Amino acid sequence: MRRIYLDHSATTPVDPEVAELMMKYYVESYGNPSSVHSFGREVKKALEEARSQVATIIGANSNEIIFTSGGTEADNLAIQGAVRARADKGKHLITSVIEHHAVLDTFKYLAKNGFEVTYLPVDSEGLICVEELKRAIRPDTILISLMHANNEIGSIQPIEEIGKITKEKGIVFHVDGVQSLGKIPIDVQKMNIDLLSLSSHKIYGPKGVGALYIRKGVKIMPLVFGGAQERKMRSGTENVPGVIGFGKACELAAERMAEDNKELTRLRDKLIDGILSNIEDVRLNGPRGDKRLPNNVNVCIRYVEGESLLLSLDMLGIAASSGSACTSGSLDPSHVLLALGLTHEIAHGSLRFTLGRQNTEEEIDFVIQELPKIVNRLREMSPLYHKKLSS
Numbered sequence: 001m002r003r004i005y006l007d008h009s010a011t012t013p014v015d016p017e018v019a020e021l022m023m024k025y026y027v028e029s030y031g032n033p034s035s036v037h038s039f040g041r042e043v044k045k046a047l048e049e050a051r052s053q054v055a056t057i058i059g060a061n062s063n064e065i066i067f068t069s070g071g072t073e074a075d076n077l078a079i080q081g082a083v084r085a086r087a088d089k090g091k092h093l094i095t096s097v098i099e100h101h102a103v104l105d106t107f108k109y110l111a112k113n114g115f116e117v118t119y120l121p122v123d124s125e126g127l128i129c130v131e132e133l134k135r136a137i138r139p140d141t142i143l144i145s146l147m148h149a150n151n152e153i154g155s156i157q158p159i160e161e162i163g164k165i166t167k168e169k170g171i172v173f174h175v176d177g178v179q180s181l182g183k184i185p186i187d188v189q190k191m192n193i194d195l196l197s198l199s200s201h202k203i204y205g206p207k208g209v210g211a212l213y214i215r216k217g218v219k220i221m222p223l224v225f226g227g228a229q230e231r232k233m234r235s236g237t238e239n240v241p242g243v244i245g246f247g248k249a250c251e252l253a254a255e256r257m258a259e260d261n262k263e264l265t266r267l268r269d270k271l272i273d274g275i276l277s278n279i280e281d282v283r284l285n286g287p288r289g290d291k292r293l294p295n296n297v298n299v300c301i302r303y304v305e306g307e308s309l310l311l312s313l314d315m316l317g318i319a320a321s322s323g324s325a326c327t328s329g330s331l332d333p334s335h336v337l338l339a340l341g342l343t344h345e346i347a348h349g350s351l352r353f354t355l356g357r358q359n360t361e362e363e364i365d366f367v368i369q370e371l372p373k374i375v376n377r378l379r380e381m382s383p384l385y386h387k388k389l390s391s
């Protein structure tokens with residue numbers, strides 16, 4: 001059976017060029033980058049090249065990049081590390097209600113341990129109000145942490161505008177850039193970002209690798225102590241093939257971003273229009289146009305369960321998601337959709353398609369053709385739908 005992968009915000013396939021390069025660092029160049037001999041030195045050189053590739057795509061310097069085990073660790077290191085280094089300066093932290101769980105659960109932990117957290121709401125499109133952010137700032141605010149692009153609904157926050165405020169107020173600004181990396185431009189200088197979390201496996205690199213950008217001069221405490229690798233910020237022998245694969249994936253992403261995005265945006269809008277015009281009682285979650293990630297489609301289809309939609313699509317070989325990979329499996333509706341003001345009932349019928357480089361127009365046409373049939377079949381069996389018809 002043909003299979004159609006439309007879950008690229010959960011993870012992406014590793015680019016063959018990336019995989020090929022990584023293989024060399026498993027079997028041929030296997031030295032420890034901290035070793036002084038030639039085996040170590042040759043790997044160290046490749047590791048530093050990868051660091052420079054990651055730095056380049058976000059406009060940073062190589063010595064501002066710390067490799068981690070992924071986006072989750074980068075978020076934890078940024079938030080816990082920044083807070084621990086400033087606990088004597090204040091106890092107030094600001095984030096938003098639609099953050100990834102790697103951020104939200106870290107703040108939950110801090111809130112239980114003596115810190116006060118303000119969770120900014122979002123509007124019906126999933127965007128933060130900058131005026132509201134300004135009002136939330138207090139003299140004892142030590143950290144503001146916001147995501148650049150949302151993993152569920154694709155909304156893109158006005159990071160540059162917010163960065164001007166945090167810079168003026170002298171508050172450390174952490175940004176979760178995991179979903180925006182490689183999809184839309186990120187410039188840590190222009191955006192005044194102090195700490196930026198990145199992950200490799202969302203941009204056609206390997207899983208279990210990521211990075212934290214730490215602006216020169218911004219102090220944070222490490223979470224992991226040991227052999228003093230990564231300028232003491234993250235001890236432990238580096239995941240060498242992973243890091244080198246991540247570097248290559250960044251280089252490829254930078255080369256292809258503009259072109260990929262044009263095509264992704266076209267297919268995204270075709271899928272959105274195809275769903276909205278062929279199914280009744282559907283709403284698009286998140287903004288339209290350039291405030292939305294070029295590869296994200298998220299809709300709520302009334303009178304059906306997201307889980308049932310996913311299973312029916314899966315039987316046709318179509319892989320989608322009902323929110324984030326981390327929350328599917330639990331029956332609670334997505335915190336992001338609830339934050340948009342949707343009711344539990346409507347949020348339960350949510351469906352996310354996230355497109356990638358390899359998707360074709362034909363695949364999108366197939367989804368537009370099959371989804372209405374699935375919805376009709378499921379609605380036939382839905383008591384809620386029949387109640388609506390008879391009312």
Ligand SMILES: *Cc1c(COP(=O)(O)O)cnc(C)c1O
Nearest residue numbers: 070071072100102151178179199
């Ligand atoms: C995937 C994701 C993460 C977690 O990254 P991992 O590398 O999987 O740990 C963090 N934030 C956002 C917005 C994500 O989409």
